[in-house]
Each structure stands twice: as C-alpha cells, then as structure tokens.
Amino acid sequence: MAGIQLSVNWAVAQAAEALAASSNRAERDAGCSLRCCEAxxxxxxxxxxxxxxxxxxxxxxxxxxxxxxxxxxxARKEVALAIGQAMGLWRGAVQLDLKQLKDKTPQDKMEDLDQDNGTWLGLIRPYQRGGTGLRLDRYLTAEVLEALEAKSGNSAWRTLAKRPAEVRILLRRLRYRLGQDFGAEGAQLNYAFWTTATTERWASQENHLLNYLVHTLSHWSTVLEGGNADPASSLDVGYWGEVDTERDQLSLRQMTTKSGSTALDVVRGVLDHAGAQIHHGDPILVSSNTATNTTDPLLAFVSRLERVLYRPERLSGVDVLLIHRGGGVNPTPEDPRWTPTNVSDLRRREFLDLCLAVRDLGVEVVVALAHANVSVLDWDDRKEVHMPLGIFEATTPTAGAAWILQEHINTRRVDSGLIYSQSRAT
Structure with a gap:
C-alpha cells in the first residue's frame, strides 16, 4: 500500500506542476488546487x-x-490526462474519484475507497492544510521574534531573533507541505521542505540549519502549529507544495537607468513568463551621463542606493531588488577608452556594502550591471569565495531575470541555455 501511495502521490505532484505552468487559467487553477490533496x-x-x-x-x-x-x-479531464501521462499510461486510461476529507474517529477502519473520506494509510489525518498558502517567511512575525528573543537561551532561537533578514530570505525560498511522521506511536505532524541548490549553499555558508529554522518557526507560529521538519530534496523545486504562488506573489522591483527602456522591456518580457506569480513595483530610475558612464559607471547606482537606504521604507514589502542596465559596464575592456580604474576595487567594495545593507532589510539583491566577465562586486571565485547570502550577480539583465524565475517561480519557465552567474572580478 505505501509503495503504491508514494508512486501515485509522485504522479499527482508531477501533474500539478505541469498544469500550473499551463497557459489556460482553469488548468493553472486546477494545478494549484491539486497541490493540496492526498492520493x-x-x-x-x-x-x-x-x-x-x-x-x-x-x-x-x-x-x-x-x-x-x-x-x-x-478541469477533470485535463487533470486525469496529466496524471495518466505522469504514470506513462494511455491517453484515456485514468478516471478520478474526488472527495473532500471528513472527520473520522480513531476507531474507524479502512473501508472501500467509495466510503473512505477520512483515513490515509490507515491513520487519521489532520483535516486542514499546513498553513494558509503563504511562503514561510510570512510567518516570521514580530510576535514570533519577540517570543524567540524572550527564550534566547537556545542558540538556534537566537539565530532567528538576531538575524531575521537572512532568515526571511531563506524561508521565502523554501517550498513546504504538511505531512506525517509514521512512527511506532502513530502519526505525528511533520513538515517536508525542499528548495534550490543556491538556498542550500547560502544556508550552509552562514551556518543556518534549514530544518531547524522550519521546525522552530512551526513551533512558535500559531498558524503553522508544531511539527518536525525534514528535507525532501528529491522533490522538484517547481513544486511549491502548500504555497499558492499566485495568491502570495513574489514582490519585485527593478533599479535601472532612465535611458535603459530597452533593457527594462526585455527584462519585463522574461519576468512575464511568471504570469501572476510576480508583483511588479514601480521601477527605481537612476540618472547617469556619458562622462560618468566612461570614468565611473557605478557612481550613479551607488548614489541611488544611498538615497533609497536613507528612506528604507521605500523597500517595505519588496522580496527581490533587480539592479540592471543595458550594455554592461561602459566602456568594457574591449573599448579603447577603458582603464582599470573605471570600476575600482574601492567602488566595488562600496557597492557591495550597499547591496548588503539592502539585504539586511530582508530584500534579496540580484545585480546585472556588468557584462561577460566584468564584475562590479568585490568578490573572486578563483579563491572559492562565494557571494554573501542574499546577493547574486548575473552576467546580463536577461540572465538576472531568468535566474529569478529559476529560483523563485519554476524552472519550466526558464531558457535552460542561459548562463546566469558572473564568472569573476576583472
């Protein structure tokens, strides 16, 4: 029974993600609802x-x-077809039996499927979702942080209370769903979570334990309720589990030059593949001129970031800030006007510090100002030094936008041939 159960759940999960990526609204809605059921x-x-x-x-x-x-x-026929295809069956093989779970007492026995409305693998299920369809960072409220601060004798609790911006960025990237731990004493609540390789690397390099973050948050949040947390790394990162990605949209703002309308349109064209899963705030426009573009191309962006940080409430509610411009750093090393000082190490350091200040507001920062192998941030992957948690530098504006889709939406929406990450500082 358990083997069949897991196989069917896998097929249903695959069908849910295929439907959720459909251009048809009814199929997308069915895919989202299919995420929150039991086979x-x-x-x-x-x-x-x-x-x-x-x-x-x-x-x-x-x-x-x-x-x-x-x-x-x-969308019954479309759902049955998608599940059948995931199972490798003939086009018309599958038919569905759809019912709502209802309360049963522990004394109830497994019955025929036509009457079974309350048990799963012979055990009583909690008859509610594991949350309210939101990303996990939404549950890290001021009340939770205050409670953790009062109980700060535990080092992991101190991590949540003292470094909430980093924790918010990590939690925002986690996919999760409520499951069951089938132990000897019966079923207990359990959160399964999964995420991208970037999230795992960021957590590891800053000594954050993702399973403990999820467990602690579920313990202290009155909405999530108590439960253990186990990684489910084999699940596709395009499957968001409990999260309704159209209801809880990713909030994104762009920072780019006033004259960069072409780049802005191209970036928006890539991001529009996410549909209603991204909320676009008004772009933050940067003023620059030919002289500074040649001698000090980062100056305009440094100045604009300083002004934004002077009133940080401007970034309230923003999840990701994408900083980009078309054409890359001007001039590039191939241009006869180029000198090594037009993007100095000091300016790189200053710019990275400002990006970190934005990160410390709980906002992830994606930088796409340079081009090819010209970095604008103070780092060097030849020494195996990774970018700090919450900061990513892409090769081009298009690559930056695609990377956001890959990390926060669904890899099916992305051109897999793109190279996202900036290679090194030069």
Whole structure:
C-alpha cells in the first residue's frame, strides 16, 4: 500500500506542476488546487463501472478544502490526462474519484475507497492544510521574534531573533507541505521542505540549519502549529507544495537607468513568463551621463542606493531588488577608452556594502550591471569565495531575470541555455 501511495502521490505532484505552468487559467487553477490533496488509492475498475473512453484506472484523491475539490472537478479531464501521462499510461486510461476529507474517529477502519473520506494509510489525518498558502517567511512575525528573543537561551532561537533578514530570505525560498511522521506511536505532524541548490549553499555558508529554522518557526507560529521538519530534496523545486504562488506573489522591483527602456522591456518580457506569480513595483530610475558612464559607471547606482537606504521604507514589502542596465559596464575592456580604474576595487567594495545593507532589510539583491566577465562586486571565485547570502550577480539583465524565475517561480519557465552567474572580478 505505501509503495503504491508514494508512486501515485509522485504522479499527482508531477501533474500539478505541469498544469500550473499551463497557459489556460482553469488548468493553472486546477494545478494549484491539486497541490493540496492526498492520493489515497489506485485501483482498476471492472467494465461496468468505468467511465466512457477510459481503461478504468481509478485514482482516488481526497481534499482538505471543498473549493480545491471543485476546482479540480472543473478541469477533470485535463487533470486525469496529466496524471495518466505522469504514470506513462494511455491517453484515456485514468478516471478520478474526488472527495473532500471528513472527520473520522480513531476507531474507524479502512473501508472501500467509495466510503473512505477520512483515513490515509490507515491513520487519521489532520483535516486542514499546513498553513494558509503563504511562503514561510510570512510567518516570521514580530510576535514570533519577540517570543524567540524572550527564550534566547537556545542558540538556534537566537539565530532567528538576531538575524531575521537572512532568515526571511531563506524561508521565502523554501517550498513546504504538511505531512506525517509514521512512527511506532502513530502519526505525528511533520513538515517536508525542499528548495534550490543556491538556498542550500547560502544556508550552509552562514551556518543556518534549514530544518531547524522550519521546525522552530512551526513551533512558535500559531498558524503553522508544531511539527518536525525534514528535507525532501528529491522533490522538484517547481513544486511549491502548500504555497499558492499566485495568491502570495513574489514582490519585485527593478533599479535601472532612465535611458535603459530597452533593457527594462526585455527584462519585463522574461519576468512575464511568471504570469501572476510576480508583483511588479514601480521601477527605481537612476540618472547617469556619458562622462560618468566612461570614468565611473557605478557612481550613479551607488548614489541611488544611498538615497533609497536613507528612506528604507521605500523597500517595505519588496522580496527581490533587480539592479540592471543595458550594455554592461561602459566602456568594457574591449573599448579603447577603458582603464582599470573605471570600476575600482574601492567602488566595488562600496557597492557591495550597499547591496548588503539592502539585504539586511530582508530584500534579496540580484545585480546585472556588468557584462561577460566584468564584475562590479568585490568578490573572486578563483579563491572559492562565494557571494554573501542574499546577493547574486548575473552576467546580463536577461540572465538576472531568468535566474529569478529559476529560483523563485519554476524552472519550466526558464531558457535552460542561459548562463546566469558572473564568472569573476576583472
């Protein structure tokens, strides 16, 4: 039973992500709702009970929310097809059994699928989602931080209380869902979480333990309720589990030059592949001129960042700041006007410090000002020194936008041939 259960859940998860990436709104809605159900069984019906034009392979799905069940029901054929394709079956093989989970007592026994509305693998399930469809950083409230501060005898609690900006960035990137720990004493609440390789590297280099962050947050948040946390690294990062990525949009702002309308349009064109999953704030425009572009191309961006940080409330609610300009640093080393001092080490350091100040507001910063192998940040990957947590430098504005899609939305929306990361400082 357990092996079949896991296999069907995998197929349902694959179908959910395929549908969630559809251009059809009804299919996207069904994909999002499909993320929040349990596949409780797989069987094959006899001839007399099969739906027309199917092979009678019945997948039984149970929903915590009636609205989710109804949404999947409106796209029933498309959902059945997507699940069948994930299982490698004929186009018309699958039919669905859709019901809402209902309360049962521990004394209730496993019954036929037609009557089973409350048990899963023979155990009683909690009949609610693991949250309210939001990214985990939304639950790191002032009340939670105050409670952790009062209990700061634990080093992990101090990490959340003293370094909340870093923790918010990490939590924002985590996909999660409520599951069960099937121990000897029965089922206990358990959070499964998964994320990108970048998130894992950032956490590791700053000594953040992701499983402890999730566990501690779920313990102290009244919405999430208590539960252990285990990594589920094998799950596709395009699958967001409990998170409704259209309801809880990624809030993004761009900082670019006033004359960079072409680059702005190109970047927006890439980001629009995310649809309603990204909320675009007004761009922050930077003034520059030919003289400074030649002698000190970072000056205009340093000055603009300083002004923004003078009133940090301007970045309130922003998740990611994308700093970019078209054409790269001007001039580049191939230009006869170029000198090594037009992007000095001192200016790189100053610019990185300002990016870190933005990061310390809980805002992730993606920099795409340079081009090819010309970096504008003070780092050197030849010495295996990674960029700080929450900071990323891309090769071009297009690569920066695509990297945001890869990390925060779904890898299916990205051109896999792009090279995102800046290679080295020169």
């Amino acid at each position: 409780v069984g797989l069987d094959r019906l006899p001839e007399g009970k099969r739906e027309t034009d199917t092979q009678g392979v019945r997948v039984a799905l149970r929903f915590y929310c009636e609205a989710d069940r109804a949404t999947v029901g409106t």
